[in-house]
Amino acid sequence: MKAYLIRRLLLVIPTLIGITMILFCVIQLAPGSPVLLRLQKMQGAMGSESVPQEIIEQTQKLYGLDKPLPVQYALWVKRLVTLDFGTSYKDRRPVLDKIAEALPITLQLNLISIFLVYVISVPIGVYSATRPRSAPDAIITFFLFVLYSLPTFWVAMLLIFFLGGGQHLNWFPIYGISSLGADQMPWSQWLLDRLWHMALPLFCLTYAGLASISRFARAGLIDVVRQDYIRTARAYGFSERVVILKYALRNSLIPIITLIGTLLPSLLGGSVIIEQIFSIPGMGRLAFEAMLSRDYPVVMGILTTSALLTLVGLIISDILYAIVDPRIRFE
16 A cells, blocks of 8 residues: 555656646647737736837746747746746736635635535435435436536526525625635634635535436446345345445445546636636636736646646545455555
């Protein structure tokens, strides 16, 4: 186990370098110049429409964009080794500081969402799998497919309209992650205030994942209960509850655990829309604003962080394999 973890951690380094190389090339192929965009905004604010070529060249030199692309990438990787993502083109702040402010907020949303997805979806999948082709199974299946097909942004707008002070109920806040002066509140009151603000975004981030994981849990358990060792356990006289929870459920969790490695980055991508709609200052909103302003260092920093979280999620999935199924040995 220890040797396997060491090999996987060492494999993260070349994998991450390859990912950053692809990301760098893709970003450079994107239309638009961050320098020209910034200068045009400055000139427009001063009432001028044209930007002198000399100023463009000076600004490119200031940001290091006058160098060849391989040199730019090499310099960026060199800074990355020291955890320096560079400075933002937009406000000249260190990218690492901006990510450090936004990442904890996004992780709070996504980790709670993943916890809720698994805590709710696995029991639903087990209940549905133990009653295949029954009326409750058909109702649950229909309800889950409806949830899975609903667009996230549309659900978010409906929640704001009906529950966030639109023309109906005003039960939940629809702006930010906490109330004004929340830092001065007692810890318990601060926690309740944070959960109150996160209620609607969490629902939007959770329902689609809940629907898909429930179907995986149902399919996996139905496949396991058909195995010979399950028939043997029943033949020994174990109750159906013991057979399902002790023998079948544990082995059916392996496909669901596989999804952990992809669920976290997919939620990070989905949080772009949710954080923008609810004005949450997380990674999604930061990425959206950075893309609009062609802020390449911030975009690279966010995408690299997301790639690293993906690799960490895959390692966690592999570790959970051995915990769930003792037959798996990494050696």
